Amino acid sequence: MKKDFDKAIVIQEALKELPSSARRLFMKRAVTLGGLSLLSGCAVTDKDSAERMLRKISTLNDDFQAWLFDPNKLAPTYPESMITRPVPFNAFYDRDEIPEIDESDFLLEVSGLVADKHSWPLQELYQLPQTDQVTRHICVEGWSAIGKWGGVTFSTFLKRIGADLTAKYVGFKCEDDYYTSIDMPTALHAQTLLAFTYDGRILPPEYGYPMKLRMPTKLGYKNPKHIAAIFVTNTNPGGYWEDKGYNWFGGI
Amino acid sequence: MNSDSKTIHPIWLRLNHWVNLLALTILVLSGWRIYNAAPIFAFSFPGQIVLGDWLGGALLWHFAAMWLLFFNGLIYLFLNIVTGRFKTRFFPLRPRDLLHDFTAALKGKLTHDTPSEYNAVQKLAYLFVIADVILLVLSGLVVWKSVQFPLLRDLMGDYDNARIVHFCAMAALLAFAAIHVVMVALVPRTLLMMIRGR
Structure with a gap:
Protein backbone atom coordinates (compact mmCIF):
# COMPACT_ATOMS: atom_id res chain seq x y z
CA MET A 1 0.00 0.00 0.00
CA ASP A 62 35.53 37.48 -47.88
CA ASP A 63 35.01 37.52 -51.64
CA PHE A 64 32.42 40.27 -51.37
CA GLN A 65 34.76 42.41 -49.26
CA ALA A 66 37.67 41.86 -51.66
CA TRP A 67 35.39 43.07 -54.45
CA LEU A 68 34.21 46.07 -52.39
CA PHE A 69 37.73 47.04 -51.29
CA ASP A 70 38.87 50.15 -53.14
CA PRO A 71 42.72 50.37 -53.10
CA ASN A 72 42.52 54.11 -53.67
CA LYS A 73 40.08 54.87 -50.87
CA LEU A 74 41.87 56.22 -47.81
CA ALA A 75 40.78 55.77 -44.21
CA PRO A 76 40.07 59.09 -42.48
CA THR A 77 43.00 60.68 -40.64
CA TYR A 78 42.59 62.76 -37.51
CA PRO A 79 44.37 65.65 -35.81
CA GLU A 80 46.76 64.62 -33.03
CA SER A 81 44.47 66.33 -30.51
CA MET A 82 41.96 63.55 -31.13
CA ILE A 83 44.32 60.72 -30.17
CA THR A 84 42.73 58.41 -27.59
CA ARG A 85 44.87 58.33 -24.43
CA PRO A 86 45.66 55.67 -23.57
CA VAL A 87 44.87 53.37 -26.49
CA PRO A 88 43.66 50.14 -24.80
CA PHE A 89 46.02 47.16 -24.57
CA ASN A 90 44.41 44.21 -26.33
CA ALA A 91 45.66 40.66 -26.91
CA PHE A 92 44.62 37.05 -26.40
CA TYR A 93 46.67 37.00 -23.19
CA ASP A 94 47.23 39.25 -20.16
CA ARG A 95 49.75 42.05 -19.78
CA ASP A 96 52.19 39.86 -17.84
CA GLU A 97 52.57 37.58 -20.86
CA ILE A 98 53.65 40.30 -23.28
CA PRO A 99 56.77 38.93 -25.01
CA GLU A 100 60.08 40.48 -24.01
CA ILE A 101 62.21 41.02 -27.08
CA ASP A 102 65.84 42.08 -27.11
CA GLU A 103 66.87 44.31 -30.00
CA SER A 104 70.40 42.89 -30.18
CA ASP A 105 69.36 39.39 -31.11
CA PHE A 106 66.23 40.20 -33.10
CA LEU A 107 66.06 39.45 -36.83
CA LEU A 108 62.99 39.77 -39.03
CA GLU A 109 62.71 36.71 -41.26
CA VAL A 110 61.48 37.06 -44.82
CA SER A 111 60.42 34.07 -46.92
CA GLY A 112 58.11 32.75 -49.63
CA LEU A 113 57.66 34.38 -53.03
CA VAL A 114 60.36 37.04 -52.58
CA ALA A 115 63.67 37.66 -54.37
CA ASP A 116 65.69 38.80 -51.33
CA LYS A 117 65.30 36.47 -48.35
CA HIS A 118 67.90 37.98 -46.06
CA SER A 119 66.87 38.58 -42.44
CA TRP A 120 66.53 42.17 -41.27
CA PRO A 121 68.02 43.58 -38.06
CA LEU A 122 65.95 46.43 -36.59
CA GLN A 123 68.54 49.11 -37.41
CA GLU A 124 68.33 48.21 -41.10
CA LEU A 125 64.52 48.48 -41.00
CA TYR A 126 64.80 51.88 -39.32
CA GLN A 127 66.90 53.06 -42.31
CA LEU A 128 63.93 52.64 -44.68
CA PRO A 129 61.89 55.80 -45.48
CA GLN A 130 59.62 56.48 -42.49
CA THR A 131 56.18 58.05 -42.38
CA ASP A 132 53.41 58.32 -39.79
CA GLN A 133 49.63 58.61 -39.65
CA VAL A 134 46.87 59.27 -37.11
CA THR A 135 44.08 56.82 -37.81
CA ARG A 136 41.25 55.00 -36.10
CA HIS A 137 41.85 51.48 -34.84
CA ILE A 138 38.57 49.52 -34.82
CA CYS A 139 38.34 46.35 -32.76
CA VAL A 140 36.06 43.49 -33.79
CA GLU A 141 34.47 43.90 -30.33
CA GLY A 142 33.11 47.26 -31.42
CA TRP A 143 35.27 49.77 -29.54
CA SER A 144 37.61 52.06 -31.40
CA ALA A 145 40.60 54.25 -30.55
CA ILE A 146 42.55 56.87 -32.48
CA GLY A 147 46.33 56.48 -32.44
CA LYS A 148 49.49 57.61 -34.19
CA TRP A 149 51.63 54.93 -35.78
CA GLY A 150 54.90 55.45 -37.65
CA GLY A 151 57.00 53.19 -39.86
CA VAL A 152 57.68 52.23 -43.43
CA THR A 153 54.89 52.00 -45.98
CA PHE A 154 54.47 48.24 -46.36
CA SER A 155 54.39 48.37 -50.18
CA THR A 156 57.84 50.03 -50.08
CA PHE A 157 59.13 47.16 -47.96
CA LEU A 158 57.51 44.52 -50.21
CA LYS A 159 59.12 46.09 -53.28
CA ARG A 160 62.48 46.29 -51.45
CA ILE A 161 62.45 42.55 -50.78
CA GLY A 162 61.40 41.83 -54.35
CA ALA A 163 58.08 40.29 -53.37
CA ASP A 164 55.88 38.82 -56.08
CA LEU A 165 53.21 41.51 -56.01
CA THR A 166 50.85 39.32 -58.03
CA ALA A 167 50.80 36.72 -55.23
CA LYS A 168 47.56 36.46 -53.28
CA TYR A 169 48.59 36.64 -49.64
CA VAL A 170 51.09 37.99 -47.16
CA GLY A 171 51.41 35.97 -43.96
CA PHE A 172 52.77 36.96 -40.55
CA LYS A 173 54.22 34.92 -37.69
CA CYS A 174 54.64 36.64 -34.36
CA GLU A 175 56.81 36.31 -31.24
CA ASP A 176 53.69 35.68 -29.13
CA ASP A 177 52.68 32.73 -31.38
CA TYR A 178 49.99 34.86 -32.99
CA TYR A 179 49.65 34.51 -36.73
CA THR A 180 47.51 36.10 -39.41
CA SER A 181 47.45 36.88 -43.13
CA ILE A 182 46.14 39.53 -45.48
CA ASP A 183 45.25 39.93 -49.14
CA MET A 184 47.83 41.53 -51.48
CA PRO A 185 45.66 44.55 -52.45
CA THR A 186 45.44 45.57 -48.77
CA ALA A 187 49.17 44.88 -48.29
CA LEU A 188 49.83 47.41 -51.08
CA HIS A 189 47.36 50.03 -49.75
CA ALA A 190 48.97 53.44 -49.24
CA GLN A 191 48.09 53.49 -45.51
CA THR A 192 49.35 49.99 -44.70
CA LEU A 193 52.44 50.52 -42.53
CA LEU A 194 55.05 48.24 -41.07
CA ALA A 195 55.03 50.28 -37.87
CA PHE A 196 58.00 50.71 -35.52
CA THR A 197 56.75 53.66 -33.48
CA TYR A 198 53.67 54.66 -31.55
CA ASP A 199 53.01 58.33 -30.82
CA GLY A 200 56.55 59.29 -31.88
CA ARG A 201 58.32 56.74 -29.65
CA ILE A 202 59.64 53.24 -30.32
CA LEU A 203 56.63 50.89 -30.20
CA PRO A 204 56.18 49.92 -26.53
CA PRO A 205 55.94 46.17 -25.71
CA GLU A 206 52.16 46.31 -25.11
CA TYR A 207 51.57 47.75 -28.60
CA GLY A 208 53.73 45.15 -30.33
CA TYR A 209 57.49 45.84 -30.05
CA PRO A 210 59.51 45.59 -32.23
CA MET A 211 56.98 46.03 -35.03
CA LYS A 212 53.33 45.62 -35.96
CA LEU A 213 51.45 45.81 -39.22
CA ARG A 214 49.13 48.78 -38.99
CA MET A 215 46.16 48.86 -41.39
CA PRO A 216 43.37 51.40 -40.85
CA THR A 217 41.42 49.45 -43.49
CA LYS A 218 41.20 46.30 -41.38
CA LEU A 219 39.88 45.29 -37.95
CA GLY A 220 42.30 45.06 -35.02
CA TYR A 221 42.85 41.29 -35.12
CA LYS A 222 44.19 41.61 -38.68
CA ASN A 223 46.95 43.96 -37.39
CA PRO A 224 49.63 41.56 -36.03
CA LYS A 225 52.00 42.69 -33.25
CA HIS A 226 55.52 41.44 -32.38
CA ILE A 227 56.06 40.35 -36.00
CA ALA A 228 58.97 37.89 -36.32
CA ALA A 229 58.49 36.58 -39.85
CA ILE A 230 56.81 37.77 -43.05
CA PHE A 231 56.12 35.52 -46.03
CA VAL A 232 54.46 35.91 -49.41
CA THR A 233 52.33 33.02 -50.65
CA ASN A 234 49.46 31.91 -52.85
CA THR A 235 48.04 29.57 -50.20
CA ASN A 236 45.84 31.25 -47.59
CA PRO A 237 47.73 30.90 -44.29
CA GLY A 238 44.64 31.67 -42.15
CA GLY A 239 45.05 33.27 -38.75
CA TYR A 240 44.79 32.76 -34.99
CA TRP A 241 41.30 34.23 -34.59
CA GLU A 242 40.27 33.62 -38.19
CA ASP A 243 40.71 29.85 -37.75
CA LYS A 244 38.45 30.06 -34.69
CA GLY A 245 35.70 31.74 -36.70
CA TYR A 246 36.40 35.46 -37.15
CA ASN A 247 35.94 36.58 -40.73
CA TRP A 248 39.22 36.20 -42.64
CA PHE A 249 39.09 39.41 -44.71
CA GLY A 250 38.13 41.56 -41.70
CA GLY A 251 37.98 44.71 -43.82
CA ILE A 252 36.63 48.07 -42.73
CA MET B 1 -15.37 35.60 -55.60
CA ASN B 2 -17.08 37.40 -52.74
CA SER B 3 -15.25 39.94 -50.65
CA ASP B 4 -14.61 37.44 -47.83
CA SER B 5 -12.47 35.16 -49.95
CA LYS B 6 -10.58 37.94 -51.66
CA THR B 7 -6.83 37.83 -51.08
CA ILE B 8 -5.69 40.88 -49.14
CA HIS B 9 -2.02 39.98 -48.75
CA PRO B 10 -0.56 38.35 -51.89
CA ILE B 11 1.59 35.28 -51.37
CA TRP B 12 4.88 37.13 -52.06
CA LEU B 13 4.07 39.64 -49.34
CA ARG B 14 3.29 36.93 -46.80
CA LEU B 15 6.49 35.05 -47.54
CA ASN B 16 8.36 38.33 -47.42
CA HIS B 17 6.89 39.16 -44.03
CA TRP B 18 7.90 35.86 -42.38
CA VAL B 19 11.37 35.80 -43.93
CA ASN B 20 11.79 39.35 -42.66
CA LEU B 21 10.78 38.22 -39.16
CA LEU B 22 13.32 35.39 -39.28
CA ALA B 23 16.14 37.62 -40.54
CA LEU B 24 15.44 40.37 -38.01
CA THR B 25 15.18 37.87 -35.13
CA ILE B 26 18.61 36.43 -35.95
CA LEU B 27 20.07 39.91 -36.45
CA VAL B 28 18.69 41.33 -33.20
CA LEU B 29 19.65 38.33 -31.03
CA SER B 30 23.17 38.06 -32.51
CA GLY B 31 23.46 41.85 -32.43
CA TRP B 32 22.91 41.77 -28.66
CA ARG B 33 25.83 39.34 -28.28
CA ILE B 34 28.03 41.60 -30.42
CA TYR B 35 26.95 44.60 -28.33
CA ASN B 36 27.94 42.72 -25.15
CA ALA B 37 31.57 42.49 -26.34
CA ALA B 38 31.91 46.27 -25.89
CA PRO B 39 28.71 47.76 -24.45
CA ILE B 40 27.91 51.34 -25.46
CA PHE B 41 25.70 51.94 -22.43
CA ALA B 42 25.88 50.81 -18.80
CA PHE B 43 24.16 47.47 -19.40
CA SER B 44 24.59 44.17 -21.21
CA PHE B 45 22.06 41.70 -22.59
CA PRO B 46 21.58 38.50 -20.53
CA GLY B 47 23.69 35.66 -21.95
CA GLN B 48 20.73 33.25 -22.09
CA ILE B 49 18.78 35.28 -24.63
CA VAL B 50 21.52 36.19 -27.09
CA LEU B 51 22.44 34.22 -30.21
CA GLY B 52 26.01 32.96 -30.50
CA ASP B 53 28.20 31.04 -28.04
CA TRP B 54 30.90 33.67 -28.39
CA LEU B 55 31.52 36.90 -30.29
CA GLY B 56 32.82 35.05 -33.38
CA GLY B 57 29.68 32.89 -33.53
CA ALA B 58 27.39 35.89 -33.16
CA LEU B 59 29.27 37.70 -35.93
CA LEU B 60 28.87 34.68 -38.25
CA TRP B 61 25.10 34.75 -37.65
CA HIS B 62 24.89 38.52 -38.03
CA PHE B 63 26.82 38.68 -41.30
CA ALA B 64 24.85 35.75 -42.76
CA ALA B 65 21.40 37.04 -41.79
CA MET B 66 22.20 40.52 -43.10
CA TRP B 67 22.03 39.13 -46.66
CA LEU B 68 18.65 37.58 -45.94
CA LEU B 69 17.36 40.93 -44.68
CA PHE B 70 18.97 42.83 -47.54
CA PHE B 71 17.65 40.74 -50.43
CA ASN B 72 14.27 40.19 -48.79
CA GLY B 73 14.02 43.94 -48.26
CA LEU B 74 14.96 44.67 -51.87
CA ILE B 75 12.31 42.24 -53.11
CA TYR B 76 9.75 43.88 -50.79
CA LEU B 77 10.50 47.39 -52.00
CA PHE B 78 10.69 46.33 -55.65
CA LEU B 79 7.39 44.39 -55.70
CA ASN B 80 5.61 47.05 -53.65
CA ILE B 81 6.57 49.70 -56.16
CA VAL B 82 5.94 47.77 -59.41
CA THR B 83 2.57 46.39 -58.26
CA GLY B 84 1.49 49.86 -57.15
CA ARG B 85 0.74 48.43 -53.72
CA PHE B 86 2.97 50.98 -52.02
CA LYS B 87 0.92 53.85 -53.43
CA THR B 88 -2.53 52.36 -52.85
CA ARG B 89 -1.95 50.94 -49.36
CA PHE B 90 0.10 53.69 -47.75
CA PHE B 91 -1.12 56.85 -49.44
CA PRO B 92 -2.71 59.28 -49.09
CA LEU B 93 -1.64 59.76 -45.50
CA ARG B 94 -3.31 62.92 -44.22
CA PRO B 95 -2.49 64.49 -40.82
CA ARG B 96 -6.22 64.96 -40.19
CA ASP B 97 -6.93 61.24 -40.68
CA LEU B 98 -3.95 60.42 -38.54
CA LEU B 99 -5.22 62.56 -35.67
CA HIS B 100 -8.73 61.15 -36.03
CA ASP B 101 -7.62 57.50 -36.17
CA PHE B 102 -5.09 57.94 -33.39
CA THR B 103 -7.72 59.42 -31.06
CA ALA B 104 -10.15 56.66 -32.01
CA ALA B 105 -7.46 54.03 -31.34
CA LEU B 106 -6.81 55.45 -27.86
CA LYS B 107 -10.53 55.28 -27.11
CA GLY B 108 -10.63 51.72 -28.42
CA LYS B 109 -13.05 52.74 -31.12
CA LEU B 110 -10.88 52.20 -34.18
CA THR B 111 -12.60 49.55 -36.24
CA HIS B 112 -11.05 47.11 -38.69
CA ASP B 113 -14.17 46.77 -40.88
CA THR B 114 -12.26 47.05 -44.12
CA PRO B 115 -9.17 44.88 -43.77
CA SER B 116 -8.18 45.70 -47.35
CA GLU B 117 -7.36 49.21 -46.21
CA TYR B 118 -4.91 50.32 -43.55
CA ASN B 119 -6.06 53.03 -41.16
CA ALA B 120 -3.89 56.13 -40.90
CA VAL B 121 -2.07 54.97 -37.76
CA GLN B 122 -1.20 51.67 -39.44
CA LYS B 123 0.07 53.48 -42.52
CA LEU B 124 2.34 55.65 -40.41
CA ALA B 125 3.57 52.73 -38.29
CA TYR B 126 4.46 50.61 -41.31
CA LEU B 127 6.12 53.48 -43.14
CA PHE B 128 8.05 54.18 -39.95
CA VAL B 129 9.33 50.62 -39.63
CA ILE B 130 10.32 50.51 -43.32
CA ALA B 131 12.36 53.69 -42.80
CA ASP B 132 13.79 52.29 -39.56
CA VAL B 133 15.00 49.07 -41.22
CA ILE B 134 16.60 51.14 -43.97
CA LEU B 135 18.34 53.18 -41.24
CA LEU B 136 19.48 49.91 -39.61
CA VAL B 137 21.03 48.79 -42.89
CA LEU B 138 22.72 52.14 -43.58
CA SER B 139 24.12 52.55 -40.06
CA GLY B 140 25.15 48.88 -40.13
CA LEU B 141 27.09 49.53 -43.34
CA VAL B 142 29.06 52.26 -41.54
CA VAL B 143 29.76 50.04 -38.50
CA TRP B 144 30.95 47.31 -40.89
CA LYS B 145 32.65 49.37 -43.62
CA SER B 146 33.39 52.89 -42.41
CA VAL B 147 36.34 53.27 -44.82
CA GLN B 148 34.52 52.04 -47.93
CA PHE B 149 31.43 54.25 -47.42
CA PRO B 150 32.82 57.72 -46.61
CA LEU B 151 29.61 59.60 -47.43
CA LEU B 152 27.48 57.39 -45.19
CA ARG B 153 30.17 57.61 -42.49
CA ASP B 154 29.97 61.41 -42.51
CA LEU B 155 26.16 61.26 -42.48
CA MET B 156 26.23 59.03 -39.39
CA GLY B 157 28.85 61.21 -37.67
CA ASP B 158 31.83 58.78 -37.83
CA TYR B 159 32.20 55.20 -36.65
CA ASP B 160 31.43 55.46 -32.93
CA ASN B 161 28.28 57.45 -33.60
CA ALA B 162 27.12 54.96 -36.24
CA ARG B 163 27.14 52.29 -33.51
CA ILE B 164 24.79 54.43 -31.42
CA VAL B 165 22.51 55.06 -34.42
CA HIS B 166 22.52 51.31 -35.16
CA PHE B 167 21.60 50.54 -31.55
CA CYS B 168 18.81 53.15 -31.38
CA ALA B 169 17.34 51.96 -34.67
CA MET B 170 17.27 48.44 -33.19
CA ALA B 171 15.48 49.75 -30.08
CA ALA B 172 12.94 51.56 -32.28
CA LEU B 173 12.38 48.34 -34.22
CA LEU B 174 11.67 46.48 -30.97
CA ALA B 175 9.25 49.21 -29.88
CA PHE B 176 7.40 48.80 -33.18
CA ALA B 177 7.44 45.00 -32.81
CA ALA B 178 5.96 45.20 -29.29
CA ILE B 179 3.07 47.41 -30.41
CA HIS B 180 2.63 45.34 -33.57
CA VAL B 181 2.27 42.10 -31.58
CA VAL B 182 -0.18 43.69 -29.12
CA MET B 183 -2.29 44.92 -32.03
CA VAL B 184 -2.27 41.48 -33.62
CA ALA B 185 -3.39 40.00 -30.29
CA LEU B 186 -6.24 42.53 -30.17
CA VAL B 187 -7.30 41.80 -33.76
CA PRO B 188 -6.29 38.12 -34.29
CA ARG B 189 -7.84 38.11 -37.75
CA THR B 190 -4.83 40.05 -39.00
CA LEU B 191 -2.59 37.13 -38.07
CA LEU B 192 -4.73 34.77 -40.18
CA MET B 193 -4.56 37.28 -43.00
CA MET B 194 -0.78 37.28 -42.89
CA ILE B 195 -0.80 33.45 -43.03
CA ARG B 196 -3.53 32.55 -45.54
CA GLY B 197 -3.88 35.91 -47.25
CA ARG B 198 -7.47 36.76 -46.35
Missing part, protein backbone atom coordinates in the same frame (compact mmCIF):
# COMPACT_ATOMS: atom_id res chain seq x y z
CA LYS A 2 2.75 2.39 1.01
CA LYS A 3 4.70 1.40 -2.08
CA ASP A 4 1.77 2.21 -4.38
CA PHE A 5 1.34 5.51 -2.66
CA ASP A 6 5.00 6.31 -3.18
CA LYS A 7 4.77 5.31 -6.81
CA ALA A 8 1.81 7.60 -7.28
CA ILE A 9 3.74 10.47 -5.78
CA VAL A 10 6.71 9.73 -7.97
CA ILE A 11 4.56 9.72 -11.10
CA GLN A 12 2.78 12.85 -9.99
CA GLU A 13 6.07 14.58 -9.41
CA ALA A 14 7.40 13.36 -12.71
CA LEU A 15 4.38 14.68 -14.54
CA LYS A 16 4.70 18.00 -12.79
CA GLU A 17 8.35 18.09 -13.69
CA LEU A 18 7.90 17.16 -17.33
CA PRO A 19 6.28 20.25 -18.80
CA SER A 20 8.68 22.64 -17.11
CA SER A 21 11.78 20.70 -18.12
CA ALA A 22 10.40 20.26 -21.62
CA ARG A 23 9.81 23.98 -21.66
CA ARG A 24 13.34 24.64 -20.48
CA LEU A 25 14.70 22.26 -23.08
CA PHE A 26 12.71 23.96 -25.78
CA MET A 27 13.90 27.39 -24.75
CA LYS A 28 17.46 26.12 -24.58
CA ARG A 29 17.18 24.68 -28.09
CA ALA A 30 15.38 27.67 -29.46
CA VAL A 31 18.31 29.94 -28.72
CA THR A 32 21.04 27.61 -29.92
CA LEU A 33 22.36 27.29 -33.45
CA GLY A 34 20.42 24.10 -34.10
CA GLY A 35 17.18 25.58 -32.84
CA LEU A 36 17.34 28.51 -35.18
CA SER A 37 18.16 26.33 -38.12
CA LEU A 38 15.09 24.24 -37.33
CA LEU A 39 13.10 27.44 -37.20
CA SER A 40 14.43 28.44 -40.60
CA GLY A 41 13.42 25.10 -42.08
CA CYS A 42 16.84 24.52 -43.59
CA ALA A 43 18.22 20.99 -43.75
CA VAL A 44 20.47 21.90 -40.87
CA THR A 45 19.97 19.57 -37.96
CA ASP A 46 22.94 20.05 -35.66
CA LYS A 47 25.32 22.65 -34.46
CA ASP A 48 28.22 21.47 -36.63
CA SER A 49 26.39 21.71 -39.92
CA ALA A 50 24.99 25.12 -38.95
CA GLU A 51 28.52 26.22 -38.20
CA ARG A 52 29.72 24.85 -41.55
CA MET A 53 26.99 26.75 -43.37
CA LEU A 54 27.82 29.98 -41.53
CA ARG A 55 31.55 29.60 -42.25
CA LYS A 56 30.77 29.10 -45.92
CA ILE A 57 28.81 32.35 -45.94
CA SER A 58 31.74 33.99 -44.15
CA THR A 59 34.02 32.85 -47.00
CA LEU A 60 31.57 34.37 -49.48
CA ASN A 61 31.72 37.54 -47.39
